[in-house]
Amino acid sequence: MALNPRSWFSRKTLRKDLVAGVTLGIESVPDGLAQGLLAGINPLAGLYGHLFGMVGAALFTSSAFMTVQVTGAMALIVADSGLDSRPDPSRALYTLAMMSGVVLIVAGLLRGGRIVRFVPTAVMTGFVTAVGVNIVLGQLGNFTGYEADGPNRLVKVLDLGRHLLDWSLPAVVVGAITVLVIVVLQRTPVGALGLVIAVVIGSVSGVLLDLWVPAGVVVLDDLVAVPAALPGPVLPSLDDVLFLLLPAFSLAFVAMVQGAGVSAGIPTKDGKPADISRDYIGQGAGNVLAGLFRGMPVGGSMSGSSLVVKSGAQSRLAFFVAGVVMALVILFASGLVAYIAMPALAGLLIVVGITAVKPSRIRSVVKTGPLQTAIMTVTFLLTLLIPLQFAVLVGVGLGIILYVGQESNRLRIRRVVLADDGRMREEDPPAVVPGGDVLVLQPYGSLFFASAPTFERQLPAVSRGEGPAVVVIRLRGTDQIGLALVEVLRRYAHDLQSADSTLKLVVSEDLVVAQMAAGGLIGDIGERNLYRGSEWVGEALRRAHDDAEAELDATR
DSSP states (O other): OTTOGGGTOOGGGHHHHHHHHHHHHHHHHHHHHHHHHHTTSOHHHHHHHHHHHHHHHHTTOSSTTOEEEOOHHHHHHHHTSOGGGSSSHHHHHHHHHHHHHHHHHHHHHTTGGGGGGGSOHHHHHHHHHHHHHHHHHHHHHHHHTOOOOOSSHHHHHHHHHHTGGGSOHHHHHHHHHHHHHHHHHTTSTTTTHHHHHHHHHHHHHHHHHHHHSTTOSOBHHHHSOOOSSOOOOOOOOGGGHHHHHHHHHHHHHHHHHHHHHHHHHSOOTTSSOOOHHHHHHHHHHHHHHHHHTTOOOOEEEHHHHHHHHHTTOOSTHHHHHHHHHHHHHHHHSHHHHTTOBHHHHHHHHHHHHHHHOOHHHHHHHHHHOHHHHHHHHHHHHHHHHSOHHHHHHHHHHHHHHHHHHHHHHTOEEEEEEEOTTSOEEEEOOOSBOOTTSEEEEEEESOOSGGGHHHHHHHSOBOOGGGOOOEEEEEETTOOOOOHHHHHHHHHHHHHHHHTTOEEEEEEOOHHHHHHHHHTTHHHHHOGGGEEEOOSSTTHHHHHHHHHHHHHHHHHO
């Protein structure tokens, strides 16, 4: 278990864990501040979220290498949550983190790891792509030093373009230098520390430019006092609970999806699959601790997890080392942190946003078909235009629609031909029920309510001029059907009866029989035309087929 300290590290791997922890801790300082800036709140809340969320989650996660920090998607949801409308926005933020944590813990205890299987790739691709674009658009103001006006990020970009002459040249220079340094260093052995170096170089450039053009570059100290102390605990605001319910559930859902991606993509120490539900509990604990100590909501971070693995971490000790490094920076280097330039952080976030857009993933979705492409496009546009907490819920709804649409279209009906030697052959069913013959049909796929129209379209037509026939529909393996399908079968039975033909059903599940009885189908066709399947595969079907042959022989 993660709570056993003996499992946190080994003396043999101590050096590697120390190196990985120091690397992660140093990189997390500018990254946490940048995520706080992205959320439009006190950037220190992002730093505290990184610190306490990471340490709190490390105690409980299944994967020893899952890094739980503030992510871009979660920062954008916080930005769209309307915290400024609350009497105490900071307290509301901490409450939001704790509420998200509670939702994640409950989801983990209820073994909710299966939920993410129902989120289609098309929805997640559209959402993640739009998040990347939103990150870029949301930081253009900090990058240019001009505070644009508008109800959403797209309108603000248009306003930004109309006021080109109002941009701050020093801010643009600092942001451009930061982006350039990141691009140059990201392919070097420096790796993720290139982000730290870029922010430092950009901030130093800002200080130098500020000497030339006073008040030209906004630094962290201009926005908030940077204390040389760790934050004290704070209790949640109960008055904000109802207001924060929707964003809390949205944050928890995003954390579940992102965390599941980390669980699947980051190796565990023993090589076994990670326990996704337990990882939810870890993320929940990280959120509760982050909120308790004035931090933002957090979730599984693929970039942070990849960094700690690439840095050579061998155990979860690396996270505690990273936490100590961050705490030391806050305690003893707050004066330097105060001079971090906001355009430098904006440049870092713009690079992060651009790299979040994966053209290869988009092309893969497009190749799967028009339905998935439409779902991806709608999710992308909605995520750009409406607050993210609503976009997340819409994405879930679109995922359900996509699942229902795919399942209903997968249904197909095959004809089963019984040979004299006992073998059965499948072929395409005829367009019309053949007169004077026994037609055995076997549906494949889900027979729930949305499949009923597809099922009805594939049934062979009934022609009164063809003569009497018997249609046997075999439902072996079908564990339940809806009333919509019962109605389809009733109509088909009536059509056959009007043509002096008969419908027989072979059913293996008691629940299906009960549903047919409740819908009046058994009363319409008669008990004698219902055949119960058994453990002997094909036995009930052969009885139905033999009885049908005998009935047709009697009419000849």
